[in-house]
Amino acid sequence: MRLEGKKAIVTGGAGGIGRATSLAFAAEGAAVAVVDLNGDAAEAVAEEIRAAGGTAIAVAADVSSEPDIERVVQTAVEQFGGVDVVFNNAGIIRRTTAVETSVEEWDRVFGVNVRAIFLMCKHVVPIMAAAGGGSIVNTGSGWGLKGGGQAISYCASKGAVVNMTRALAIDHGPQGIRVNSVNPGDVDTGMLRDEARQLGQDQAGFLAEAADRPLQRMGQPSEIAAAVLWLASDDSSYVTGSALVVDGGGIA
Numbered sequence: 429m430r431l432e433g434k435k436a437i438v439t440g441g442a443g444g445i446g447r448a449t450s451l452a453f454a455a456e457g458a459a460v461a462v463v464d465l466n467g468d469a470a471e472a473v474a475e476e477i478r479a480a481g482g483t484a485i486a487v488a489a490d491v492s493s494e495p496d497i498e499r500v501v502q503t504a505v506e507q508f509g510g511v512d513v514v515f516n517n518a519g520i521i522r523r524t525t526a527v528e529t530s531v532e533e534w535d536r537v538f539g540v541n542v543r544a545i546f547l548m549c550k551h552v553v554p555i556m557a558a559a560g561g562g563s564i565v566n567t568g569s570g571w572g573l574k575g576g577g578q579a580i581s582y583c584a585s586k587g588a589v590v591n592m593t594r595a596l597a598i599d600h601g602p603q604g605i606r607v608n609s610v611n612p613g614d615v616d617t618g619m620l621r622d623e624a625r626q627l628g629q630d631q632a633g634f635l636a637e638a639a640d641r642p643l644q645r646m647g648q649p650s651e652i653a654a655a656v657l658w659l660a661s662d663d664s665s666y667v668t669g670s671a672l673v674v675d676g677g678g679i680a
């Protein structure tokens with residue numbers, strides 16, 4: 429088991445990619461704190477893990493809030509005895525241009541997609557460093573590496589995630605902490621359907637367009653989870669500061 433005895437935090441753990449990764453971590457032996465704004469859905473994922481014989485707790489939290497992040501880290505330490513792996517994955521998208529985006533929406537996207545990762549690292553890095561190291565994986569996006577239409581705040585925020593990841597890797601490598609980003613493209617989750625709604629587009633047409641890439645299909649959450657598992661585990665022991673693209677060739 430690739431995460432035997434490890435203690436993990438997964439944010440956005442009730443969503444498509446977060447749930448799949450929480451299940452994958454637990455199946456490989458990790459104790460998982462499933463963190464989500466939607467506490468009931470997080471509890472359902474934790475229960476699914478426990479029913480399969482794994483170890484998990486749910487924590488309802490808004491990752492953009494410093495008191496909530498402090499509580500998440502404290503809870504994981506109290507319940508599991510430490511934190512070895514963090515998957516900073518909670519994210520939101522607003523499909524608007526600069527002209528259409530309010531300052532409040534801009535700040536909310538940056539609060540959830542960017543500030544949350546800064547806050548988590550601020551509070552979890554000292555714990556990992558004291559224990560001799562750890563692995564942090566941040567969810568970027570293909571749109572953190574190239575631009576996309578009608579998603580100005582999202583593209584800016586995911587670009588920040590990719591470069592913040594590199595800066596974190598430089599600062600905390602000497603403490604044995606690896607930090608990488610996973611950059612998915614068009615994965616079959618609630619977020620994609622929400623985008624179709626926001627753009628007022630027909631869902632079937634939107635999803636068909638999402639499949640237009642070299643591998644000719646959307647990704648499945650489990651395929652992102654497999655990449656995150658690799659980055660979280662010692663299998664990637666010499667990998668840090670990297671931006672791993674998992675998108676069926678979408679931005680190739």
Ligand SMILES: NC(=O)c1ccc[n+]([C@@H]2O[C@H](COP(=O)([O-])OP(=O)(O)OC[C@H]3O[C@@H](n4cnc5c(N)ncnc54)[C@H](O)[C@@H]3O)[C@@H](O)[C@H]2O)c1
Pocket residue numbers: 439440441442443444445446463464465466489490491492517518519520540567568569570611612613614615616617618619620
């Ligand atoms: N689905 C895709 O095609 C795709 C592509 C590239 C990147 N991503 C990224 O993958 C990550 C996961 O997205 P997903 O596709 O699984 O979407 P999703 O909507 O299924 O899951 C996101 C989860 O984050 C939670 N969340 C939202 N705001 C939160 C907050 N403030 N605090 C705590 N939890 C919060 C939601 O409740 C939800 O459970 C996001 O960062 C997203 O930007 C997704």
